[in-house]
Amino acid sequence: MAPTFTRTDVESDQVVDALVADDFVLEGPVPSHRLVLETFDGDLAAAGLRLEQQVVAGHTTLVLTSRAGGPPASLDTEVRPAWPQDLPPGPFRARLESVTNGRALLPTLALSSSLRTLTRVDARDKPVVSIEVHDDLRVEGEPAPSPWLAEVQGRTGHANAAEAAAAALARLGLDGSDDDVVALVALDVGVSLEGHDTSPTVPLDADEDAVVAFRRVLRHLADVIDATIPGTLADHDIEFLHDLRVAVRRTRSVLTESKGVLPADVRATNRDFFRWLGQVTGPPRELGVYLVGWEDYTAPVTDATPAALDHVRKELEARRRAAHRDLAKALRSPATRDGLAAWRAWLAEADEPDGRHTVGPIVVDRIERAQATVLRAGRAIGPDSPAERLHDLRKDAKRLRYDLECFGSLFPAKPWRGFVDQLKALQDNLGEHQDAEVHLAYLRDLAQDLHHRANVDTDTLLAMGRLTHHIDRRRRRERQAFMERWASYDTKGNARTLDSLLGSVD
Amino acid sequence: MRALATYSVKGGVGKTTTAVNLAFEAGRAGVRVLVWDLDPQGAATYLLRGRPKLRGGSRRLVGTSGELEPHIRATDLAGVDLVPADLSLRHLDLHLDKAKRPSHRLRELLEPVADGYDLLFLDCPPSISLASESVIATVDGLLVPVIPAPLASRTLAQVARLLRDQAEPPSLLPILSMVDRRRSLHRELVDELTADWPQLLPTAVPAAAVVERMGVERAPVGLLAPRSVAAHAYRSLWADVASTLWSA
Numbered sequence: 144m145a146p147t148f149t150r151t152d153v154e155s156d157q158v159v160d161a162l163v164a165d166d167f168v169l170e171g172p173v174p175s176h177r178l179v180l181e182t183f184d185g186d187l188a189a190a191g192l193r194l195e196q197q198v199v200a201g202h203t204t205l206v207l208t209s210r211a212g213g214p215p216a217s218l219d220t221e222v223r224p225a226w227p228q229d230l231p232p233g234p235f236r237a238r239l240e241s242v243t244n245g246r247a248l249l250p251t252l253a254l255s256s257s258l259r260t261l262t263r264v265d266a267r268d269k270p271v272v273s274i275e276v277h278d279d280l281r282v283e284g285e286p287a288p289s290p291w292l293a294e295v296q297g298r299t300g301h302a303n304a305a306e307a308a309a310a311a312l313a314r315l316g317l318d319g320s321d322d323d324v325v326a327l328v329a330l331d332v333g334v335s336l337e338g339h340d341t342s343p344t345v346p347l348d349a350d351e352d353a354v355v356a357f358r359r360v361l362r363h364l365a366d367v368i369d370a371t372i373p374g375t376l377a378d379h380d381i382e383f384l385h386d387l388r389v390a391v392r393r394t395r396s397v398l399t400e401s402k403g404v405l406p407a408d409v410r411a412t413n414r415d416f417f418r419w420l421g422q423v424t425g426p427p428r429e430l431g432v433y434l435v436g437w438e439d440y441t442a443p444v445t446d447a448t449p450a451a452l453d454h455v456r457k458e459l460e461a462r463r464r465a466a467h468r469d470l471a472k473a474l475r476s477p478a479t480r481d482g483l484a485a486w487r488a489w490l491a492e493a494d495e496p497d498g499r500h501t502v503g504p505i506v507v508d509r510i511e512r513a514q515a516t517v518l519r520a521g522r523a524i525g526p527d528s529p530a531e532r533l534h535d536l537r538k539d540a541k542r543l544r545y546d547l548e549c550f551g552s553l554f555p556a557k558p559w560r561g562f563v564d565q566l567k568a569l570q571d572n573l574g575e576h577q578d579a580e581v582h583l584a585y586l587r588d589l590a591q592d593l594h595h596r597a598n599v600d601t602d603t604l605l606a607m608g609r610l611t612h613h614i615d616r617r618r619r620r621e622r623q624a625f626m627e628r629w630a631s632y633d634t635k636g637n638a639r640t641l642d643s644l645l646g647s648v649d
Numbered sequence: 650m651r652a653l654a655t656y657s658v659k660g661g662v663g664k665t666t667t668a669v670n671l672a673f674e675a676g677r678a679g680v681r682v683l684v685w686d687l688d689p690q691g692a693a694t695y696l697l698r699g700r701p702k703l704r705g706g707s708r709r710l711v712g713t714s715g716e717l718e719p720h721i722r723a724t725d726l727a728g729v730d731l732v733p734a735d736l737s738l739r740h741l742d743l744h745l746d747k748a749k750r751p752s753h754r755l756r757e758l759l760e761p762v763a764d765g766y767d768l769l770f771l772d773c774p775p776s777i778s779l780a781s782e783s784v785i786a787t788v789d790g791l792l793v794p795v796i797p798a799p800l801a802s803r804t805l806a807q808v809a810r811l812l813r814d815q816a817e818p819p820s821l822l823p824i825l826s827m828v829d830r831r832r833s834l835h836r837e838l839v840d841e842l843t844a845d846w847p848q849l850l851p852t853a854v855p856a857a858a859v860v861e862r863m864g865v866e867r868a869p870v871g872l873l874a875p876r877s878v879a880a881h882a883y884r885s886l887w888a889d890v891a892s893t894l895w896s897a
Binding site for chain 1: 676677678679680681682683698700720721722723725727728729730762764765766767768891895
């Protein structure tokens with residue numbers, strides 16, 4: 144990272160004059176605008192990347208820098224991508240696609256300044272290092288805490304020159320930082336360049352008071368809900384709604400498991416509220432999943448009649464838009480606003496340990512019960528059991544998974560991960576099966592609806608028939624795979640792993 | 650990292666100008682490029698305003714404990730770095746010969762830096778040698794500039810024969826270079842080459858004074874005269890090359 148220097152009681156002009164006197168060549172000032180683009184989860188930062196749209200002296204580029212080394216990739220384009228696919232094919236786009244996991248690129252930090260560049264050249268007139276002095280620094284148009292910053296821009300193969308430039312700035316009495324301008328300003332204004340943490344796991348101590356621990360878990364989930372609602376309303380990408388739904392379901396699950404720990408009236412009121420909130424998020428999510436996977440979903444049937452399913456897709460898109468409008472209305476309604484405000488107000492009250500329980504034994508008890516329920520339900524399922532049984536098992540498995548994840552910090556990481564992975568493999572099978580069930584029902588309903596419309600041709604209905612057949616095959620395949628998947632979950636080894644996990648909590 | 654070499658058994662056909670101009674266009678397109686100048690004459694180093702100095706010479710570079718990373722230098726072009734050449738490269742064959750697996754040595758040297766780049770250009774001297782074999786074993790494609798001249802097809806055939814001996818040969822990507830469409834002989838030979846060599850990239854680079862000016866200004870055509878016919882040709886040639894590298 145490029146080191147940065149400043150000092151509040153020194154004018155940037157003094158620094159620039161001193162550097163010019165030290166044979167640095169001055170260029171500028173020119174207007175500079177930088178916009179950091181990142182996914183909600185911080186996928187780029189996690190991969191060691193940073194994407195910026197830079198407009199310097201009217202010239203616009205997208206710049207992708209990597210901690211792994213190599214020069215910054217610089218793409219001449221006016222496009223501000225919301226998705227990697229908005230960019231032309233090539234390595235720049237591919238590098239973004241490989242890490243963004245289907246999430247949109249969102250503006251994270253907008254930084255503007257008046258930029259002067261001071262360059263040191265060698266005896267052959269070759270630039271070896273630059274110092275960029277940013278004056279009149281603004282974030283989102285508002286003055287930044289540091290009025291000016293000087294950043295050393297080293298060049299590959301000229302590390303000594305960069306060190307000498309940093310030393311020159313230090314000799315001027317400036318305060319140095321290892322962070323570059325963007326990182327430093329982000330830190331100053333409290334913007335995270337690492338994205339949001341939607342993981343439910345918070346630090347817990349098995350011996351701490353259960354009331355305090357449960358409230359900490361719920362507070363963290365409330366943060367996730369708050370953070371995902373704006374993106375859900377803006378409909379940036381489908382994962383905002385997914386993260387919101389999961390945080391709502393986890394909240395409900397933790398409230399359920401808090402029987403005997405948290406006040407009964409708080410539990411009852413808020414379980415009802417979050418059940419309702421979960422329900423209103425359902426329809427747009429189901430339709431969204433359908434559409435995001437549309438290409439894969441329809442691939443086996445579109446080669447013969449590629450355009451025949453266009454009607455279906457457009458109808459699904461229209462329904463998803465309508466469902467999203469309903470969701471937005473619900474999220475903006477007094478019911479949501481007041482429900483979340485009351486929930487927040489309760490969570491904001493001072494934690495008061497009641498001394499009745501410590502969290503470790505409570506969580507162990509809940510997980511044992513959840514696992515017993517899963518085993519009972521799973522063992523009762525045979526080859527001819529109705530689909531509802533699998534759906535019920537799926538819900539039981541979710542409860543167990545949420546318990547394990549929300550209180551995950553109580554357990555040793557490695558065996559915990561191993562057990563959760565086993566559970567996840569079972570859930571994947573149950574999820575695929577349930578998705579196919581839902582999609583089949585939805586397609587039949589849609590076919591009936593379209594059949595009554597004069598503008599839908601026979602090819603479309605035939606293609607829907609083929610699609611239904613294909614999805615039904617997938618459903619049956621998942622159904623057949625269940626017994627095997629269950630057998631690998633319901634093993635003595637897995638039971639021992641869970642016992643030892645739970646036993647590790649004193 | 651994908652790798653290309655600008656290569657020909659003939660000199661003066663536009664290898665280095667092709668490498669430098671394509672590196673510039675690739676850099677503008679968001680591709681991280683490493684140009685490795687393997688020609689002891691150091692023309693690419695000169696055009697990219699690099700210092701013609703390999704610390705320790707080619708012996709140290711390709712020797713057992715040699716590393717590429719300390720030799721990499723930034724250029725003035727966005728996204729383009731350079732491994733410069735100096736006269737010590739005239740002994741490259743000799744030093745490669747001492748390596749355990751001479752034909753794999755360049756690839757071994759590139760491995761530690763490969764994550765930092767999307768594309769490598771090896772600018773090669775006009776010869777058939779051990780170094781050429783190592784280059785051929787390293788790259789995905791061989792960009793072979795040909796001037797429309799009576800022996801052009803023969804030159805291409807020589808390179809094609811060279812590739813035929815390889816277990817996993819790189820793609821042969823011939824480029825029409827220094828084409829003067831005012832000359833009837835050039836027009837005829839372009840037609841002949843196009844018919845004989847289906848691998849020929851669609852864009853022909855014209856003979857242009859601005860390409861010669863590169864040697865004076867030490868900058869790619871796209872910077873010197875961005876609206877010139879030659880700059881347009883290199884942009885178009887880059888599109889041809891990019892589509893062969895990243896068509897999937």
